[in-house]
Amino acid sequence: MKKLIALLLFVCVQAHAQYTFQTVVDTPNPPKINILIGNLGIDANINQIKTLHYFDSTQNSFAFYANGKELFQNPDIAVKTRFQNKNIQVEISGISKYELVLLQNTQANVYLSSKADIKLILTNGVHTISKPDLEKQSLGKIEMNESIMDMYFAASGGEYAYANNSFNWSFTPKSESDIGKLELNADFSFHQSYALGSGKGNDKKPLVFYAKGRVSTNSKDSLNYLYVYPINFNISGASDAQMMARFGVEGNQTFTSGRMAFNFSYEKLIDNLVDLTYGSNRLRLKPVLNVGGKIYKEFDNMRIGADGENEFSGQVYANLYYNIPVFDNYSIILESNAYYDFSEKINPEQKIRLNYSVALGVELPKSPFKTLFKYRDGQVDVNNLDDSNLTIGLLADLESLVGVTGKK
DSSP states (O other): OHHHHHHHHHHHHHHTOOOEEEEEEEOSSSOEEEEEEEOOSOSSOBOHHHHHHHHHHTTOOEEEEETTEESOOOTTOEEEEEEETTEEEEEEESOOHHHHHHHHHTGGGEEEEESSOEEEEETTEEEEEOHHHHHHHHTTOOOOOHHHHHHHHHHTTOHHHHHTOEEEEEEEOGGGOSSSSOEEEEEEEEEEEEEEEEOGGGOEEEEEEEEEEEEESSTTOTTOEEEEEEEEEEOOTTOSSEEEEEEEEEEOTTSSSEEEEEEEEEEEEOOOOOOBSTTOOOOOOOOEEEEEEEEEEEEEOOOOGGGGSOOEEEEEEEEEEEEEEETTTEEEEEEEEEEEEOOTTTOTTOOEEEEEEEEEEEEOTTSSEEEEEEEEEEEOTTTOOEEEEEEEEEEEOHHHHHOTTTTO
């Protein structure tokens, strides 16, 4: 009788077990997100090998859902399952900032689901977690707070590394070309942290490699440029903005105009200015405002006559990048660069110069790409020549394209 009562009590405890869900970051690069599921209503450890073998043999798996739809569509995301002691560990790798922020923005509606009920083979028996119970108990409990986000971004090179990694393939139609034939173009931005030496207490000093540019089959296009900054110091400290000191080279595509430059920038995320989603479940990234100044020494230029001597001077500038989601599948991407050059040879009229682009993007389902129609106009600060063009192509953020895992 006592055994029967004990068994009934045990069954009741199992039936009413309130699962716990804890989100932790595995920080060795590349970082991973782990969801630890505990308090499973079991009194013995899980046999890891047998449970995992059964889990894999039945082709069971976990996935994240929101409002009845699978949350992550990126094929680069890998979800692995481990069984340890009395807990289940769901590991997510290859997740991009898009998916991570999407998880944060929709976490009240996010739940964890499996393809089938989960059979746990214990050291003293078998326990089953039903799929409906898992979904019900996990709803709204997959936490993604600012602390977790900061830790993940820091392990990936910083939040601004995400905002500065993109690649755009495009072509300029013959009718828009300066050379009378189809042009192929590539716009890119790459930002990656690395460590060099150690500071006090063996804390690594973060350095950043940064490169940005536009190149094309028309190497003389005045809108083409290259910035390569191999040495970048993050001097932000406790600030929520990113402050960088950069040293590198800048030039046009062929470096017939080129210079060494020391650049100081203050980059900050500002509040969203408009909402064009009209109720659609879209990720709304904040605009990125970048202001700063640079000191440069030219090593080559295309000026002629008395103005042809290489200049030692400086600039101040302000840049804005704003990706605006529209309805379900569209985006408007605005970029602008306003700058003032102090050199009277380079800027004889002492005017503020402007370069801007407006792009309409259409998301391609189940891919990291957007089809992009882009118009660019203005002057690039390495040559100060006016031009404009229209391009059609594909845009992807590098982190989604190659994955934060680096595909090791």
